[in-house]
Amino acid sequence: MRGSRIVGMGHCVPDRVVTNDDLAEFIETSNEWIVQRTGIEERRWVEGNVGAADLAFDATKDALAEAGMKASDLDMIIFATLSPDVTFPGSSCILQKMLGVPGIATLDIRNQCTGFVYGLSIADQFIKTGMMNNVLVVGGEVHSSGLDMSTRGRDVTVLFGDGAGVAIVSATDGENRIIDSKLHADGTHYDVLMVEAPASRLNPRLTPEMLEEGRHYPKMDGRQVFRNAVTAMPAVVHEVLEPHGFTVEDISMLIPHQANLRINQMVQRSLGLSDDQVFNNIMKYGNTTAASIPIALHEAIQAGKVHEGDVVVLTAFGAGLTWGANLIRW
Numbered sequence: 001m002r003g004s005r006i007v008g009m010g011h012c013v014p015d016r017v018v019t020n021d022d023l024a025e026f027i028e029t030s031n032e033w034i035v036q037r038t039g040i041e042e043r044r045w046v047e048g049n050v051g052a053a054d055l056a057f058d059a060t061k062d063a064l065a066e067a068g069m070k071a072s073d074l075d076m077i078i079f080a081t082l083s084p085d086v087t088f089p090g091s092s093c094i095l096q097k098m099l100g101v102p103g104i105a106t107l108d109i110r111n112q113c114t115g116f117v118y119g120l121s122i123a124d125q126f127i128k129t130g131m132m133n134n135v136l137v138v139g140g141e142v143h144s145s146g147l148d149m150s151t152r153g154r155d156v157t158v159l160f161g162d163g164a165g166v167a168i169v170s171a172t173d174g175e176n177r178i179i180d181s182k183l184h185a186d187g188t189h190y191d192v193l194m195v196e197a198p199a200s201r202l203n204p205r206l207t208p209e210m211l212e213e214g215r216h217y218p219k220m221d222g223r224q225v226f227r228n229a230v231t232a233m234p235a236v237v238h239e240v241l242e243p244h245g246f247t248v249e250d251i252s253m254l255i256p257h258q259a260n261l262r263i264n265q266m267v268q269r270s271l272g273l274s275d276d277q278v279f280n281n282i283m284k285y286g287n288t289t290a291a292s293i294p295i296a297l298h299e300a301i302q303a304g305k306v307h308e309g310d311v312v313v314l315t316a317f318g319a320g321l322t323w324g325a326n327l328i329r330w
């Protein structure tokens with residue numbers, strides 16, 4: 001039966017390293033507070049005018065090389081981002097222009113930290129139906145140009161980093177494939193993590209007063225996000241495994257979304273996984289939302305931690321609220 005598998009990956013993070021001590025120079029915070037609460041030691045932030053598609057373009061070049069493909073082999077670009085290059089059109093169109101492949105389908109999706117998990121599932125469905133053969137799935141974010149760089153925003157600003165990760169998903173008849181995905185959302189809590197303005201429901205969409213009040217910066221109820229994340233991710237991992245006769249013991253590698261090392265340690269404990277079954281790199285990059293899973297997965301592969309035939313599970317949780325998981329026979 002026709003299915004899909006990842007045939008090439010790439011990732012790109014900006015060169016500029018921003019340590020916790022760097023942040024403490026303009027925000028009332030400390031390396032100790034950030035490391036204790038989140039595990040984050042540093043993140044990468046762009047310099048100058050760099051958008052999500054710019055980072056994704058570099059990552060895509062590497063993925064195409066790894067897959068032995070040309071951009072013209074792609075049928076579709078799915079771009080998961082909460083920080084699009086411009087309000088519209090989507091970053092998928094901007095990346096398509098950079099890749100020089102006019103005419104192929106493009107789709108931007110807005111599923112925040114769960115964006116890559118949703119994107120991979122969408123690519124898998126398009127390929128299973130036979131409508132597409134080669135789909136580029138992107139998670140790409142530039143947060144640093146949209147963060148409150150004052151102490152007012154410190155609970156959010158210290159968490160986020162910039163980066164992009166991409167996967168080329170291609171048709172296969174083999175057993176090594178994306179086996180299944182489970183996708184969820186609960187919009188009841190849409191406002192626990194959000195950027196409120198500019199917004200079409202506000203008229204005007206943005207005023208000097210809103211800017212003054214910082215309503216264009218992300219706001220978060222961190223504790224509620226934390227509580228939901230540590231229950232939703234283990235649950236969705238079981239949900240994606242069990243219909244296929246797998247248990248957590250079969251997991252060769254779990255790649256959880258990189259929002260907070262403490263969240264991932266609790267998820268690991270709750271699932272009863274050993275250290276070598278879970279990969280984390282949040283220490284170096286902070287939370288890159290939609291980009292975090294493809295960056296981590298690609299780094300795990302490069303570190304020799306993922307082998308052909310392995311059972312790999314990706315799981316994410318984020319604003320929306322949204323959560324989900326992909327089950328892959330690598």
Ligand code: COA
Nearest residue numbers: 029030033037113154155158222223225226259260317318
């Ligand atoms: N540096 C120093 N102090 C900070 C701070 C910072 N960067 N950010 C907040 N604080 C202060 C708060 O003002 C508060 O001070 P107070 O007690 O005097 O009011 C204190 O630290 C505790 O704040 P609180 O928000 O209760 O901390 P916490 O233990 O819940 O940790 C998070 C905050 C953000 C680290 C944590 O809630 C979290 O990681 N949540 C999940 C967030 C997440 O993953 N978001 C992305 C989802 S995909």
